[in-house]
Amino acid sequence: MNAILNPERRAFLVKSAAAAGGLAIGVRLLPDASAAGAAEGLTEVTHWIVIEPDDSVTVRIARSELGQGTFTGLPMLVAEELECDWSKVRAEYADVNEHIRRNRVFGSMSTGGSRGIRDSHKYMREAGAAARQMLVAAAAQQWGVEASELGVAKGVVFHTPSGRAARFGQLAGAASKLPVPKEPALKDPAQWKLVGTSPPRFDIPAKTTGAQVYAADVRLPGMLHASVMQCPVFGGKLKAHDASKVIARRGVQRVVAGPDWVAVVADNWWRANEALKALPVEWDTGEHGATDDAAIERFLRTGLAAAEVPVARKDGDAAAAFAGAAKIIEAEYSCGFLNHATLEPQCAAARVTDDRVEVWVGTQNGETTIAAASEVSGVPLDKVIVHKMHAGGGFGRRGPHQEYTKQAVLIAREMPGTPVRVQWSREEDMRQGRYRPVSIVKQRAALDAQGNWIGWHVRQADQSIMITIVPDNVKNGLDPINTRSFSDNPYSVPHFVNEYAMRNPHVPPGFWRAVAHTQNPFYRECFIDEIAHATGRDPYALRRPLLEKKPRDLACLDAVARAIGWGAPAPKGVFRGIAVQDSYGSYSAAAVELSMKGDKGIQVRRVVVALDSGHVVHRDAVEAQIQSGVIWGLSMSMHEDITIKDGRVQQSNFTDYPVLRLAETPPAVESIIMPSGGFWGGVGEPPIAAVPAALCNALFAATGVRVRALPLRKLGYFYA
């Protein structure tokens, strides 16, 4: 990790490693001559693991640390199989450039979709197991004994009959020359000692002292700082600007323009930003300059009105069920755009010379970053160096979209050799998001004469994210992600149809933490509550039999019901809501207990979330993600709202895009971590999904008011 703290030295060492002929010997600081002597002993046992003579084990991490704990969780998986001494383990980013030169040896670098562990646990565990076998084989060779006679514990290989023992650091050199075993056997989970515990996270101490260096904090000799303004109307272009009006200002070095943006570069970011505010700029706003929320809503409504639209899933014969229904319930739900608002506004630093590009960025995907930097500079991939910095929040904002990286490279290219740091202002970050899409969903439920729920018709009018990122993944007009939680809903309703009318406004969409599992479970689980109340049933009791074929969803629902005391009446003035949702390979449910202060003041007293992620790697990090997910869900439910007028985002900062604060945090946020084993589910997003619905269902219980559109703030509610 120390390698990350000093970008300059890291850069030098990466360069040296590259010059030395490709096969990285790790990116290691060598602070003095005695340590330099150890350089020869730096040993890459597999491409994931470097073991040094002092027994330190460095695990390379291809995913990104966004605060979810991946920098600690992935090494735990390696260490579990390696049987090394955990106190000697550290983590560093797998170098992106090396990854490219070694034919993508580190696999996917994508850090989204809660997949840090669920998509890489197998090869990380195998790396640990393979390295252990190689160390054992090296000892067996040296001692002339059978490998099967050797034991391994805490970084030591030992041969009990002869009393011989050797530390990993002594064996690593020989082990690294042996072939890497393919598909080594892995431990039975019952034998795990480290996985499932909660060692202190590696990244935390530096985050309490100000020592953690984010991309925003990279400072290089001679560095300049840039503030950027992009056309506020999405799709518009830069028409004119007058650099002469600001170029003489103190510290200002240059004004750089792109097709749809303009930047001021100065020796201090405040000077750059003040000059940018004073810069006369004219935009060609293109065809969307008059679009507003009402126009977008009208457009979406054409999707509700359309006679025929693509069908994402169909069970039984919904039309017949509705034709023969004794009662039909219908409701329309909607949600607007939301911004990620990572607390570190988008930023990236770059240094460009004729044949080389370096970027420093907090990215959710090193590969999209290196591709973006190469694309805009024309410098080939193998000449692009990406310094991955821990990101100041990600939430889906820093993955496929790399505008800030491209801008940093394009600006730095104008002044070869000079490092330039692009820092978006908060206002820019608010107005140039990649927003959680808008949607309107109409649901209908058919009930038979006994009140049984027999038919369910879902029509989504919704903005596709995928069409802007991987259009090939959109087949037959269906976005495979945006229908989730309807198309894959767990309920056994015999006649079901999920229709999907794609309607794409000009506002750029993005993967916002939990993506479609933010709005769709709210729509679905509140509508089910409506069915329960319309038929005089208990919302929990209505769901249970419909989930019989989905035991893990049911188990989570049961767990939160039990914890919140659903069976017994709530104390006077206390009201409860419940909801369930599986996502990203995990199962989750939430229960909320609240009281009202007046008509609109919501006092959330307790939130309980159950999560079954199959296996749990770092228990405390899972709990932290549940707490974080509750805050995220409560924040989006009450506060967050991006509105469009004159083609542009109206919000500018946390003053008009409020997010949840500490005083609004419920006094009790309880996690039920209930891994049932046998699978690897995600953790970063699943705990969010059921929270908004559980909240609004509790609000209905308290007030009789059914909320069908978020945020609650717009309806006058507040957290009391």
Next chain:
Amino acid sequence: MPLLKINGKTFDVNVEADMPLLWVLRDELGLTGTKYGCGVAACGACTVHLDGQAMRACVLPVAAAEGRDIVTIEGLSPDGNHPVQRAWVAHQVPQCGYCQSGMVMAAAALLENTPKPTDADIDAAMTNICRCGTYVRVREAIRLAASTTPARS
């Protein structure tokens, strides 16, 4: 030419009188532990201590900080051992960590003024934004730090 006293050292900085202290710290002095999150005193990422009080450096003109005692996250303790920092590690508070310099500074100022804060005191003092949602642990860590810091008489 403001003369600034930061973390016990004196700095002679040659900047405009209206430059916010935040950008003096970050871009003139390289003290990047203090973060930029909003620039309008709305998030608390830039919290420093000015004569022992929590202040948002993004809206504090450097001229107004002249001659005052400025402490940044880098100067809170020599070795990261301030009771608040220890409590932060004990409760594994940070996630992405970007808000945490400001959180730690706000909490340290709270405990300096109110060694045994009530829950309401904590709610009132800790108005910093954490987008990662670490609030549950921030509360727990402040309670721990308060319990491990002897109350001054």
